Amino acid sequence: MKSQASTLLAEVRTFRQNHPDVRYVDLIALDIPGHFYGKRYPIEMLEKVAAGSPLKLPQNAVLLGVQGGLFKIGDYCFHDGDPDANRRLVPGTLKPVSWESQPLGQMLITSDGTEAPIEFEPREVLAKVLERLHHKGIHPVVAFELEFYLFDKKLDNGLPQFARDPLGDDTDDQPNLHIERLSRFSEVLDDMAQTAKDQGIDITVITAELGPGQFEINFGHLDDGLRAADWAALFCRSTRGVALKHGYRASFMAKPYLQFPGSGMHVHVSLYDGAGNNVLAAHQQQPLRHAVAGCLELLPHCMPIFSPNHNAFRRLGGTVNAATRASWGFEDRDACVRIPDSDPRNLRIEHRLASADANPYLVLAAILVGLEHGLEAKREPIAPLNEDRSSGTDFPVEMLDAVRAMQHQPVLRDKLGAEFIDVYCENKRQDHLAFQQEINAREYRWFL
Structure with a gap:
């Protein structure tokens, strides 16, 4: 001390x-x-x-x-x-x-x-999971990727407007991955990246995504899971502040437009033993299959963490690369759990289901618990999407159903803590019910 x-x-x-x-x-x-x-x-x-x-x-x-x-x-x-x-x-x-x-x-x-x-503090929940893994000789290496939208600073009757680029266009007409959009918004994006670096965050790749004014930022891989989640949390704070300084709003809202893709939080995780060997790559990658099976088994019970609010459930299905069932696949962005192509040393999973506004500490904790459970249970996963495009298991797509699925799941109560599970589920239930306590204009149009 x-x-x-x-x-x-x-x-x-x-x-x-x-x-x-x-x-x-x-x-x-x-x-x-x-x-x-x-x-x-x-x-x-x-x-x-x-x-x-x-x-x-x-x-x-x-x-x-x-x-x-x-x-x-x-x-x-x-x-x-x-x-x-x-x-x-x-x-x-x-x-x-x-x-x-x-x-x-x-x-x-x-x-x-x-x-x-505090048993239900998000950082403490993750810290306990990491400590338990370390005692078992398992050391995660983690990298987050975050998608977000830029909007005009001014709302239009409470609704977001497309970000106006320096050319003065009313709409963003640059397609997915177009480098020109990065050039048009380079001033604010460069400031976001530099500000993040000033916070100690390792920013790597910046991508223009499919939605108008949508971008993705990748972070470097870290062998400290707490620090990796710190980076994700701090990046959200600094990015919102920098955007306002430049006359924009930056939002990590999961689904700001129904007609355009939502914003996700993708998490890359590899596991190493004390000697630095990739645990997932051993024995012809059999541990990888077990870990995937564990993730998929617990995924339907972790939906209140991966989709933490009413809007986040809107992101699931209906648009590009947004899964509707618990699934996995090699180099397949339609899967919840993607296995990127890599050499055995860097073999990892990419968990793609969480929304960008999810709590990074809890998302990482839930993913690690899934991997841990899979390595212990040693079960075979369902078929990957590469072999069967219909492969997958259902998960809840509405908050109250998701809370019920989470609250009494024994593995989660054991590995994330029963006190945390009870507190978290009740917080999500109450938040959802509070959100419903407002009658909007459409409701009057339909039922008055």
């Missing part, structure tokens, strides 16, 4: 030397719906926290709904006195914020690694 405090204190002092104009730092963490919460600390108080002073925030901040409201979940929120819980600073995450009008810093905080971690 003394060594960590010394490291954190050195990090804060170095930051102050390099950024003397920064007076405040946002201490932030991701809640269950995938939004950042936290507090803005004076930089001198942050130095005291780094030296060992307590850092406490309300435990129930993690339970916030999409709109920030609190739901009655067991005894939490309304019958527990709303207690504080300890947080700690995440080393290496103190970075400048360049998209605000005033100099500012930000730093991740978490309850994992404290004396009493």
Whole structure:
């Protein structure tokens, strides 16, 4: 602990030397719906926290709904006195914020690694999964890919408008993968990439996607799953801020347009043993098949994580490369679990089902649990799509059905934690019911 405090204190002092104009730092963490919460600390108080002073925030901040409201979940929120819980600073995450009008810093905080971690905090859920895998001699290497849309900054009666490029066109007429779209939006995209790199995020490939104003950003592979999920979360925050600075809105909403593709979160995962050997490639790739079978078996029970809101379920089916059933295949983007072509050293799965607005910590935790379960159960998967285009198993496509499928699944309750499963399912159920408590204009047109 003394060594960590010394490291954190050195990090804060170095930051102050390099950024003397920064007076405040946002201490932030991701809640269950995938939004950042936290507090803005004076930089001198942050130095005291780094030296060992307590850092406490309300435990129930993690339970916030999409709109920030609190739901009655067991005894939490309304019958527990709303207690504080300890947080700690995440080393290496103190970075400048360049998209605000005033100099500012930000730093991740978490309850994992404290004396009493919050069992349902997303980062803690992932930390426990990774720790268990490490004890079994399994070391994941992870890379995220995130799709997002750019919109005009101004809404039209609450509806998004296409992003206007510097040529002044009212619509984006550049087709999928067209390099010209990257050129037209190069100013904002370059700023997004540079800002992410300033946050310590390894940005690699940038792609123009099929939707108007839709792009994909790839991150480098990491042997630290927590850090990989940190990158995904922080990228969303910085990208939204940079877009506003340039007169756009950036959104990771799963399905902003019914007629165009949705935005996904693709996660590449390979597994290595302590000697650096690829676990999935051993014994003529038999462990790969077992791991795929485990992912597919648990996938229908993880849908509230992969599709965390009403809009996310709209993304499934009906458009390019959006699966409608739990499936797998070699070099097949229609599959939920794709096996990219690679040499044995880099053999991996690409999990393609999650929406871009899903919680990256929980998505990765669910994928890893599926892989772990498959390696333990040693079952053969269903036929890949390469052999049978109709292969696949059904999964829930509506939130309340998905919650019911998740809540009592024994493997998930064991490996993700029963307390987390109960809290998460109730949070999603309450959020979904709250969303339904509004009558829109179409409902009046149909039924008045």
